[in-house]
Amino acid sequence: MNSLLSKNFKGGSVLSFGELLLRISPDAGGEWLRDNALPFYVGGAELNVATALALWDVPSRYLTALPKNGLSEQIVTYLNQKQIDTSAIQYQGNRLGLYYLTKGQDLKHDALIYDRANSAFAELKIGMIDWDKVLDGVSWFHFSAICPAISQQIAEVCLEAVKAASTKGITVSVDLNYRSKLWQYGEYPEYVMPKIIQYCDVVMGNIWSAEKMLGIEVLGDIHESGQKSIYLKEALSSAQRMMERFPNCKAVGYTFRFDERHDIDYYACLYTGGEFYTSQEYNTTQIVDKVGTGDCFMAGLIYGFYNNQQAQQTLDMATAAAFQKLFITGDATTQTIGEITNAIKYE
Structure with missing residues (x-):
């Protein structure tokens, strides 16, 4: 019996832990210089999850570090x-973290520039957060692999957090976001992340991030055919190997997003309770904003498990939520559960 599907989360909050960031979004052509207008969005992977859950009527808490000033007060309000x-x-601390991302691009290559050194969050250290107090009334703790990528001391804070949550019997989830531009402090993800993942109940990501960060190898040249069935077969194998390596893990969700010029193909899978579930495939040629799709998928998984939905229903909703985020400006979804449910694709 999968304990996630039988566990009662109601009455407790979902606490998302991570760095709040301001995303500065210049256009590729430089019109922002002529118009004297530079769009920005409040975000950060974990805040995007917290925002979605609050919108979907799940008790949502958010833990980050901010400087004590008027700007922070406005953001908290x-x-x-x-x-x-x-x-x-x-x-x-003294500052918020920023990042610059060219409009319409995803978090890759030269479109992304970080400006988050010495931020309030980056200066957190073990012993600074009273986890016993912070976790009181919490039934689910969520963070992403972006946090331990920041520095060794933040990685230690993450380990401190998941240990405290696990001791309290709180379900722990992680998004295996891989950001190569952040892993710059001399440690490889494959050395840092397994120590943290051993305390996680739910792992979300893709087969390539699992390989990069946990050493769960992608077997064979699966790109040779590009067939969905082959990708999903490898996803099942990867998820099974993850659970063998990390016995505390009870669910693994993997997404597949392929960008070919202006076309996007998107689908996902979920392995839990010894069963493998797959979603329908979604396709589009019209994109508004690529940021936050994975965060939306993660929020969908949490929502489903929190509300004791069946695994297939959970996966279907999470996949539709993530796909619909492609058509929403900003870092977090603005769609209700009803709107997402109506967008679910069935056979």
Whole structure:
């Protein structure tokens, strides 16, 4: 019996932990210089999850570190208006983290520029957060692999967090976001992440991030045919090997997004309770914003498990939510559960 499907999360909150970032989004042609207007969005992987869950009526808390100033106060007020509980936020340090991402691009190559060194979050250290207090009333703790990529000391804070959550019997989820531009402090992800993942119940990502960060090898040249069936077969193998290596893991969700020129193909799978579930494939040629699709998928998984939905229903909703995010400007989804349910693709 899969304990995630039988566990009662109701009455507890989902606490998302990570760095709040401002995304600065210049256009590729330089019109922002002539118009004297530079679009920005409030985001960060874990905040995107917290925002979606709050919108979907799941009790949502958010933990980050912010400098104590007027700008932070405005941002916290903005989050509170979205029904996100911000009472756990730590106030310290001197600056917010920023990143620049060219409009319409994803988090790859030269389109992405980070400006987050010495941010309030980056200066967190073990012992600074009272985890016993912060985790009181929490039934689910979520973070992403972006956090331990920042520095050795943040990796240690993440390990401190998941140990504390696990000790309290809190379900722990992680998104295996891989950001090559962040892993610059001398440690390889494959050395850092397994120590943290051993405390996680739900792992989300893709087969390539699992290989890069956990050493779970992608077997064979699966790109040779490009067939969905071959990708999914490898996903099942990867998920099984992950659970063998990390016995605490109870569910693995993998997404597949292939960008070919202006075409996007998207589908996902979920392995839990010894069963392998797959979604329908979604396709589009019209994209508004690529940021936050994975975060939306993660939020969908949490929503499904939190509400004790069946695994296939959970996967279908998470996949549709992620795909629909491609048509929404900003870092987090604005769609309701009803809108997402109507967008689910069936055979």
